Amino acid sequence: MSMRKKKKIGIVGVPPLAVLEEILSPESEIIDLDEPQVRASLDLTAPHLPRVYCAILRTVVLNVLHLDLDAIYIDVGPGKCDCALHVATILRDMLDIPVTATRNLDSAGFGTPVCRTRMALTDKLLAITASVRSTAPHRPLPPCRPTAGFWGVPPRDFSILALFPDTTHVYGWSRCMENKTPADLELEAHVNPEVPTVFFAQSFCAKTALARHLAARHPRALYVDCDVSAGSSVRAKIEAFLELSGVRGGDR
């Protein structure tokens, strides 16, 4: 008896709900290309993308170089970024598979229970990123009182998330992801001024401007950006900020 091979569909960003409903099936495997899926050097993407470019999109290209995909859906609208728009062009020229550009303007909020509950920040971001492959809302979770905030996109290097306490609330585009409204700029700009907040952006991402701007307006904020992996100075800045803000002890 022969097993029918599942269709491997890569997604970039948050696909519109209608697209996700269309491509989700028992015969398909949805792969989030924004996340590292293979162990290989990002330098392999150099023939296709500049080395000084968003690490997330370099990861996308690295993934497609190694995964035998059948189709790609890449979001390129205000819910993702202009860099993705150009990567979509590059992918079309690189590959012999359908590359479909989408513009997710979904506005029906699914809620943000994960962003506001007590849970390890790494687990929160894992749950949020996993939800881009699902049309279902997250199960209800009780909100906790926030002691810290993380604003930004899911980082390329999740190790920085381990520095935060479980009572960290998530803001920015990650919150928009959970809400399934990635183009909701008002939600993306929402912060809690009462909570010491780290404003994070990937280096070379347009969101660095918004992160810096919001951090400058926030009374207890730290702006950080990092590229592929978080160096010791980025980690030290976050550690010191959380400690000096009274969020957590910094002794090791």
Add this chain to the structure above:
Amino acid sequence: MLLADFGTSYCKILDTNQDHGPRVMASRDLEPGFMADLATGHNAARRSRRSINELTALARGGERLVGEEDFLLLDCGSRDIKYVRFQGGQVIDMGWNAECGASMGFTIELLASYYNIDYHTLPVPGTGFSITCGVLGMSHIFDAVVAGSSEAEAVAKFVRGIALNAYRFAGSPERLHLSGGLCDNPLFVGSFPCQVVPLGRFVLLEGLRASMERPDPA
């Protein structure tokens, strides 16, 4: 209790049970088995029983030494620069530059030794080189010497450029408190285009003292 600030080039060590003050020694001369009770710096995790982040030590040290509600404290180390800014008695901004501030203190010391220069005798030059780090700035010195400048004059312009770079990194304040061994370099201190209050090289040790007096989270 043995406190240590493990810098890249120098270690600053204080035994709180002894009457004498801190001692400074070259990091390369540190005994292999040396172990502090509480430390900060790049070797702290490996060489101490308890360690704290350098920015935290800097902030806590500054808090105790400066005694003001609003101030900016810049630490110029051997291979990096970092700052904390206090407002209303709270840290509201901080930065740590290990890339573009790379090797500045180390290079300044290296140049003095190589060219046999005493920074106490060099006047602050009217202009400095536009440089971003010790390593990248070296070629400016060579170019200036080739163009007819004296070695001392070229090195002075280099130092002024380094100070300006640190000043900009700290947000171009009107006044700053300076931490680190470069406080003893009058050319470096005089090269800042703002008021500078040198605090010396033991600010992080003072931060360790402050941490020592806090309850152990363990």
